[in-house]
Amino acid sequence: MRYFITGTAGFIGFHLARRLLQEGHDVTGFDGLTPYYNVKLKEMRHAALSQFPAFKPVIAMLEDRPALEAAVLAAKPDILIHLAAQAGVRYSLENPEAYLRSNVEGSWNIMEIARRVEIRHLMLASTSSIYGANATVPFRETDRADEPLTIYAATKKSMELMAHSYAHLHKIPTTAFRFFTVYGPWGRPDMALFKFTKNMLEGQPIEIYGEGNMSRDFTYIDDLIEAIVRLSAVVPSEENRLENTAVETLSHQAPFRVVNIGGGQPVSLMDFVETVEKALGHPAIRKMLAMQKGDVPRTFAAPDLLVALTGYKPDTTLDVGVKAFVDWYLDVRSELNA
Numbered sequence: 001m002r003y004f005i006t007g008t009a010g011f012i013g014f015h016l017a018r019r020l021l022q023e024g025h026d027v028t029g030f031d032g033l034t035p036y037y038n039v040k041l042k043e044m045r046h047a048a049l050s051q052f053p054a055f056k057p058v059i060a061m062l063e064d065r066p067a068l069e070a071a072v073l074a075a076k077p078d079i080l081i082h083l084a085a086q087a088g089v090r091y092s093l094e095n096p097e098a099y100l101r102s103n104v105e106g107s108w109n110i111m112e113i114a115r116r117v118e119i120r121h122l123m124l125a126s127t128s129s130i131y132g133a134n135a136t137v138p139f140r141e142t143d144r145a146d147e148p149l150t151i152y153a154a155t156k157k158s159m160e161l162m163a164h165s166y167a168h169l170h171k172i173p174t175t176a177f178r179f180f181t182v183y184g185p186w187g188r189p190d191m192a193l194f195k196f197t198k199n200m201l202e203g204q205p206i207e208i209y210g211e212g213n214m215s216r217d218f219t220y221i222d223d224l225i226e227a228i229v230r231l232s233a234v235v236p237s238e239e240n241r242l243e244n245t246a247v248e249t250l251s252h253q254a255p256f257r258v259v260n261i262g263g264g265q266p267v268s269l270m271d272f273v274e275t276v277e278k279a280l281g282h283p284a285i286r287k288m289l290a291m292q293k294g295d296v297p298r299t300f301a302a303p304d305l306l307v308a309l310t311g312y313k314p315d316t317t318l319d320v321g322v323k324a325f326v327d328w329y330l331d332v333r334s335e336l337n338a
């Protein structure tokens, strides 16, 4: 099959593209290589993908509609998976504009192009952050999610809403998935696991926000990819509307569905820190800090819809996943920092 994936130099896009290429599919990867974090890591990811002859990289920004359109038209994709974004919860306080450009304007460009080409399935990456500080757990896709705490969450929610209208008007089968703190090898340097591991190896203190009183439904990257691959085959339509209406989010107006991808096993931040300490074999120098503006106190996915649609839910334990990250980091750190 032919896939068009945005964000292939990013953490999740890289893993998804590699898995699909390994399975023999054609992948066009569209990425702006933005300098939000170490571009070397992004280049290393693309270099690894370029070993597959069926990988075609296109370097341009999502906001560049002509470049995006030309790339999609040339790729003639069966499935378009939009993972490129300005990510990061806390950075959205510093640079809100980057989020509007990438997540709103860039995502709208994707939709405008998707309505002009025949694709089987449009898939969009959203985030658990849109649940804000919802008091009821686990977070269900049917919960209200309209009290975002950051412009990051607000832009992702906006993308979901725009996508619903495009799915309705132009009959584009669309799945928006909400990710829950994805981690693992090739992960993002702005995220906790990367920062903690790097600092601990360098003998530097790690900053623990919210005095450690937070929890996250951490999702291991391979589990996330498995879920995306399975969901790609479940094209939203009336034919596959679930009988269990309590979990179903398929719109009554459009071929549009929102799905959580999380295992429903939240871990406290201090247990997470201890897992990293165990993987590295020594304790961290802990610097306890107050809650950071925009952070949500906890995330906790209800995986029922994902299970109903795919028969699968993420289940890699934190011990295994953190160890895999540490092994990868030890392997690449000299190249990364060169």
Ligand SMILES: O=C(O)[C@H]1O[C@H](OP(=O)(O)OP(=O)(O)OC[C@H]2O[C@@H](n3ccc(=O)[nH]c3=O)[C@H](O)[C@@H]2O)[C@H](O)[C@@H](O)[C@@H]1O
Pocket (backbone or CB within 6 Å): 087, 088, 089, 126, 127, 128, 129, 179, 180, 181, 182, 190, 191, 192, 193, 195, 207, 208, 209, 210, 214, 215, 216, 269, 292, 295
């Ligand atoms: O899936 C999601 O909804 C979100 O998950 C992550 O956001 P976050 O949960 O903040 O992920 P991390 O940066 O890995 O932080 C995990 C936990 O560690 C804490 N943390 C992070 C960094 C740090 O230096 N210290 C620290 O205590 C955070 O406050 C949070 O409680 C991603 O950065 C977002 O792009 C994504 O949308």
